[in-house]
Amino acid sequence: MSFITVSNLWKEYGDLVVLENLNLSVKQGEFCTLVGASGCGKSTFLKMLLGQETPSRGQLLLEGEAFPGEPDRNRGIVFQRYSVFPHLTVRQNVLMSLELEQKPWLGKLFGSARREALEKVDTMLASVGLEASATKWPHELSGGMQQRLAIAQSLIMRPRVLLLDEPFGALDPGIRKDMHDLLLKLWQETGTTIFMVTHDLQEGFYLGTRLLVFDKVRNDPHDPQAFGASITYDLPTGQSDRQLMAHINDSVSQTARHQAA
Numbered sequence: 001m002s003f004i005t006v007s008n009l010w011k012e013y014g015d016l017v018v019l020e021n022l023n024l025s026v027k028q029g030e031f032c033t034l035v036g037a038s039g040c041g042k043s044t045f046l047k048m049l050l051g052q053e054t055p056s057r058g059q060l061l062l063e064g065e066a067f068p069g070e071p072d073r074n075r076g077i078v079f080q081r082y083s084v085f086p087h088l089t090v091r092q093n094v095l096m097s098l099e100l101e102q103k104p105w106l107g108k109l110f111g112s113a114r115r116e117a118l119e120k121v122d123t124m125l126a127s128v129g130l131e132a133s134a135t136k137w138p139h140e141l142s143g144g145m146q147q148r149l150a151i152a153q154s155l156i157m158r159p160r161v162l163l164l165d166e167p168f169g170a171l172d173p174g175i176r177k178d179m180h181d182l183l184l185k186l187w188q189e190t191g192t193t194i195f196m197v198t199h200d201l202q203e204g205f206y207l208g209t210r211l212l213v214f215d216k217v218r219n220d221p222h223d224p225q226a227f228g229a230s231i232t233y234d235l236p237t238g239q240s241d242r243q244l245m246a247h248i249n250d251s252v253s254q255t256a257r258h259q260a261a
């Protein structure tokens, strides 16, 4: 059965058509990577999955039911930067997620509930390789460590859907490779369904189970806002067809040039 169903989905901001007629069926536990030119609506699509934006038309279903209209614990998100609290230590950052979930008004856990929560936090920190940095402040961490912390913060909530918006975009290539290994390990351990935006086509082809290309098939040079992007390719990952990759690259670059014009 389809876990997430997207049917005839459109998103418009006034006269600007961002996404048009998206159709997609995703099974539980799939790992979709999203690529496409800047401004093609990839982040907007993630925001709709998160419940931060509503579709202009069409349907977005989770197990056959309309997606909850506001972010909830079913869905976690990690951005490229700045998603951790600078005034909390590594451990407190992850604990905070659990405290806000369990005590939304007070924001604090006490006694045995706190001890149990801290045990979960320490297991999570070990899982992302941050156990030795538990008492550090975010500014004392490298970019890769900060992203591991952001991932830990999201995963501690056991979200059914994890949304990643260019999570490794600001990292050096060597660190990115380590992050790929870590993400694949966490995905296999948790079985969560992942949608990850990347600007790196190679990364999109390497990670996960499925590559979705967001691109514009129509472009009116006199009215660049008139047409939105749709999903032009939906491919299993692990492809090594160089010609196909070059074609996708050309098409996305051409759209990027139109967007910039």
Ligand SMILES: Nc1ncnc2c1ncn2[C@@H]1O[C@H](COP(=O)(O)OP(=O)(O)OP(=O)(O)O)[C@@H](O)[C@H]1O
Binding pocket: 013, 016, 018, 036, 037, 038, 039, 040, 041, 042, 043, 044, 045
């Ligand atoms: N709240 C908003 N109001 C108006 N326009 C918006 C809003 N949010 C996004 N847009 C516009 O929607 C379009 C798609 O933006 P989005 O950030 O989803 O693209 P993207 O593919 O994720 O780009 P990038 O790869 O650069 O992050 C852009 O033209 C953007 O300016």
